Amino acid sequence: MNTENETIEFDVLFVGAGPANLAGAIQLMQAAKDKNLELEVALIEKGAEVGSHGISGAILNPVALKELMPDYMEKGCPVETTIQGDALYYLTRNRAIPIPFIPRYLHNKGYHVISLSKFNQWMGAIAEDMGVNIFPGFAGKKLLLDEKNQRVMGVQTGEKGLDINGKPKSAFEPAIDLLAKVTVFGEGARGSLVKELDSIMGLSTGSMPQAYETGIKEVIALPDNSGFEAFRGRSLHMLGHPLGLGTPGGGFVYEMKENRVALGYLVGLSYEDPLCDIYDTFMQFKRQAFVADLIQGGKVVEQGARTVSTGGYFSMPKLIVDGAVLVGGCAGIHNVPALKGIHVSMKSGMLAADTILDALGNGDTSGDGLARYPDAVEKSWLKKELYEGRNFYQALSKKGVSKFFHLGAQYATGGRGFRDGMPIEDDSRTLKPVKNSELVTDRSKESSAYDGVLLVDKLTGVYLSKTIHREDQPPHLIIHDMDLCVNECFPKYQHPCTRFCPGDVYEVVEDENKEGSRRIKLNPSNCFHCKTCDVKDPFNNITWTCPEGGDGPGYTVV
Structure with a gap:
């Protein structure tokens, strides 16, 4: 050295x-x-x-x-609330179906809700x-x-x-x-x-390859007498809509101090649809009838995003x-x-x-x-x-109801299930090519208007994360081959980076040097440091590196 x-x-x-x-x-x-x-x-x-x-x-x-x-409470551990019970729901677009059997690993009574930042x-x-x-x-x-x-x-x-x-x-x-x-x-x-x-x-x-989920989380201030009142003291977990049964993921709502809740949604990066927009999926979760009633009249205080390692023991x-x-x-x-x-x-x-x-x-x-x-x-x-949990994510990645047979078998056998060492596919390899009938413009119509208070757009979310980067520093996000983005990634996947990034870092613009052509414009100052792009890019063409020390989110309550 x-x-x-x-x-x-x-x-x-x-x-x-x-x-x-x-x-x-x-x-x-x-x-x-x-x-x-x-x-x-x-x-x-x-x-x-x-x-x-x-x-x-x-x-x-x-x-x-x-x-x-042992005396962590006496030392001032910043506990928000202590959980008294749990609830689990399967969501459709308009309904929340209670699941009466809650797996033992989701029994949270006596555990604490915290802000990791605090x-x-x-x-x-x-x-x-x-x-x-x-x-x-x-x-x-x-x-x-x-x-x-x-x-x-x-x-x-x-x-x-x-x-x-x-x-x-x-x-x-x-x-x-x-x-x-x-x-x-x-x-x-x-x-x-x-x-x-x-x-x-x-x-x-x-x-095995590591697997990841990307989670988007908000802390929301609720009004008095909100729909969440009936669920105080309980942890709420939800699966189903909007991902359905084809992709791992789900949502949560936890009680915090000062009449606030922590609300989040995770999307497994093994998803196959190149038109999947992680942020839009999060918004669909918030607009679901049951969830919308819980947070009606609320205001987003802080937002953030991060990947989570979910491959388990074998990864x-x-x-x-x-x-x-x-x-x-x-x-x-x-x-x-x-x-x-x-x-x-x-x-x-x-x-x-x-x-x-x-x-x-x-x-x-x-x-x-x-x-x-x-x-x-x-x-x-x-x-x-x-x-x-060594085979859990693999089972969760199965399509349709078959995943529940695998999960049930694992639950009964201490995690083994029907096959020990179930394989995992690298998240960057799971996208399927876009079909001719699937256009990004068609998908974008599914999103209703943001109100800027409870339903905020990506850039407002970045603002609420207090993310700051010095604008005139070298980009910390590296696209190794811009031509590959245009000539291969767009025809096959229609620039999925613009949809898997929750911070609007990747933007498609007209290429001023090539008439009638387009290119990817980087907006590194919007970066949450979630690292989704480093994981999910189907050509491994994006590398995330550390920006200047001190830059990035300024989380205080998430």
Whole structure:
């Protein structure tokens, strides 16, 4: 590794301020204190503040939090509400049919509704008080490897103050090389550094492809005596309309403080229809008669979007390499049937922290020295949760009612079902070509008008996410071959990027250099950092990279 940048060395470097890394950092500092060890620990976060990029449903199973901090309520954990019961519905366009049998993994009584943004802020403050050096506004842009590309040495932060052509401006700040004995990657789903590491070291070799869902979430302020009054205290989950039974996905409504609700909808990125518009699907969910009655008279306070890793246990990559470990969503750690990732992510970070402390004490932070981490995962309750859902998303991806036979068999057999190791197809390979009779203009007529208050358009949603990017920086979204977009993607799929992006980043415009032709115009400043484009593009022609540190959403309540 040759570098001319400023270099700072740490014992442990956490990349990303999500629940996995924050729990891991707290666990590490507490364990080091118990052993009278002094460690130099750093955590970098690409958002402007800890919590700025934190978004989830979110129901928190407190099992890992109780292990980490038994007195979490006394320490001010920002719980919105505690769930008293559950309800599950199958939706048609105009009806909501109650499903009397609620699977055990959707039993949420006693669990907490939280804002992940607030939760991460709270956890970050505790970690900082314990001695973790937290640096928000610094994106991990590049892996630092040894000369043989066999060991992770740390990460390089992104440069700041570049113009749109990549040249330094007057306020230029160079990159910094952050070196560590152990680097902990906790980037969340589709982490860009983990993606790079996988391409070099083959982390996913032998695993099934990872699968993803894209979720759009809003926090909505309700009027007094709203239709939601009858459901206070209960978690509401819904499947069916508008996706039907052909595509994985569904919606939720959770009670929050101050007469607010968290409302969201997830769409499995294994969908086949190239004309599927994820944001329009979300709007159709909100307009469904039952859902519309729940939120009538409400006002959207904040909106956001993010992909979720849903492939399950068989899609998890290798968790360790020399000098580094993977935790949380970027490791595919998610309880798919329960629709929960926070507690399992936290547990992964805590188990990794215990291993890291031992490895540092033994002076061996190679893959062999860190091997206790995946072993600990296998022996903990974390493995049990993940393993029960090992075939769940595959069954959910089946067409029509056949999926319920698979799901029922899995429910009765601890997750095995009719076939253990059901295959998964890569999400970028599932789109079917557009039929001649299917035109984008026809589909757009299905959307009724937005009111700008409860039903907001994409650009208003971006505004409500408080997303900010400096306009004159190099684009962080890379289209590798513009000609491919026009000559192959449009005839076959009619530019699906304009519909799978929930933030209106991709726009079709006339090509000023070619009369009668069109091109894709990028609007990177609208980016939610959801990474759907990096997953779903059918030609793998789009790569998401980190923009300048501190840019992106400014979530505070989602």
